[in-house]
Amino acid sequence: MSKKLFMKGNEAIGEAAIRSGVMAYYGYPITPQNELTAYMARHMREKGRVFIQTESEITAINAVFGSSCAGVRAMTSSASTAMSLKQEGISHLAYLEIPAVIVDMMRGGPGLGNILATQNDYNQAVKGGGTGDYHTIVLAPSSVQEAADLTRLAFELSDKYRNPAMILADGTIGQMVESVEFPEPIDPSDIPERDYALTGCKGRPPRKAEPKNSAEELENHNLRLQEKYQTCMDTEKRSESILTDDAEIVVVSFGFVSRLAHEMVAELRAEGIKAGLFRPITLWPFDDGALK
Numbered sequence: 001m002s003k004k005l006f007m008k009g010n011e012a013i014g015e016a017a018i019r020s021g022v023m024a025y026y027g028y029p030i031t032p033q034n035e036l037t038a039y040m041a042r043h044m045r046e047k048g049r050v051f052i053q054t055e056s057e058i059t060a061i062n063a064v065f066g067s068s069c070a071g072v073r074a075m076t077s078s079a080s081t082a083m084s085l086k087q088e089g090i091s092h093l094a095y096l097e098i099p100a101v102i103v104d105m106m107r108g109g110p111g112l113g114n115i116l117a118t119q120n121d122y123n124q125a126v127k128g129g130g131t132g133d134y135h136t137i138v139l140a141p142s143s144v145q146e147a148a149d150l151t152r153l154a155f156e157l158s159d160k161y162r163n164p165a166m167i168l169a170d171g172t173i174g175q176m177v178e179s180v181e182f183p184e185p186i187d188p189s190d191i192p193e194r195d196y197a198l199t200g201c202k203g204r205p206p207r208k209a210e211p212k213n214s215a216e217e218l219e220n221h222n223l224r225l226q227e228k229y230q231t232c233m234d235t236e237k238r239s240e241s242i243l244t245d246d247a248e249i250v251v252v253s254f255g256f257v258s259r260l261a262h263e264m265v266a267e268l269r270a271e272g273i274k275a276g277l278f279r280p281i282t283l284w285p286f287d288d289g290a291l292k
Contacts, residue, residue: 002182009144009173012180013077013103014039016151019185022101023072024050026063030082032115032171033105037077057082061089064100068093071197072188073155077103080121081112084129090164091130094225096209099158099165101151102136106170115171117256125168126284133222135229137165137236138283140254144178150281152183159191161232168283172256232285239287240279243269247276250291254280 007015014036017025025044027037037053044051050067054060060076067074078086083104093100104125108118125138137157141147150167158165198207212218243265244250253261258279268275280286 002184004179004181006177007144007180008035008175008177009141009147009169010035010105010175011039012144012148013151013167013169014043015182016148017075017101017155018043018047018049019182020152020155021073021186021188021191022049022075022155023188024064024067024074026052026054026060026067026074026076028054028057028060028078028082030057030079032107032174033077033079033103035174036103036105057085058089061086061093061100061102064102065089065093065098068098068100069198071194071199073099073101073159073191075101075103077105079105079115080107080109083121083124087124087129088131090136091128091132091134093164094130094134094136095221097162097225099155099162101154101158101165101167103151103167104169105174106168115175117172117260118170119253119255119257120170121168122254122283125166126286134225135163135232135284137161137163137232137285138168139165139238140168140281140283141173142255142258142279144173144176145180146281147173148180148182157232157236159194161228162196163228163232168255170256176256229285236282237285237287237289238281239290240277240281241290242277242279243274244276244278246274248274250276250278252278252280252291254283 025040064074064076106121107113109120139150154165212221251261265275265277
């Protein structure tokens, strides 16, 4: 591990992504994640990697699509209302089983809302905001350190399951400054080659993505995706339980808001009320077994 640094959450995510071997970042400005885009603009170019501020959120997610298809780790970030514009691209990534990491620094809604602590984008992130029949792996940090750690994990899980993975945080996590440590960086050349990457077909047959146009083709494809999602659900659930063993009331909360809930649980305990906190870290897959 490196020495401890004091960093904003947005910047810690950017540094963690760079240390995870991300080779291409595409973004478009929107608060409260602009520091992440600015961090990537400065440091990606220093390392000879790709940074592009695109003309729209739609362009950003499709540029990620292209870079990931070319065989490199790729990433974008945005916030709430702008995330809505990325949903079709995320759905296509899931359909074609192309890994990518997406950061959503949530805004409170509806509409443009504000940039305070929120859990606002839960349904959009977890239930599938596009055409349905897919899942995005969703990780919810409650601290700057966890934001960095889960960024590394997002790249690993995205590659492992060939599926988009999302960091779901909010303006408080993005703007707050806390101490953070990072593991040693990954050399992008050490990341296993993707056998589906479109890098030219010299010496091998061409590869192409064929749409599943018939009812039978699409059904079979969806059934196979569901098998993959079930494997993910069986092995990748993560959560934290605090004072739940004897709890009569259990508060369920994620992200920075869970820290506020933790304080509430402590106050209830001080008043003699047996309260506990359940904090899902993976919002999908959700650790329902921990609540039983």
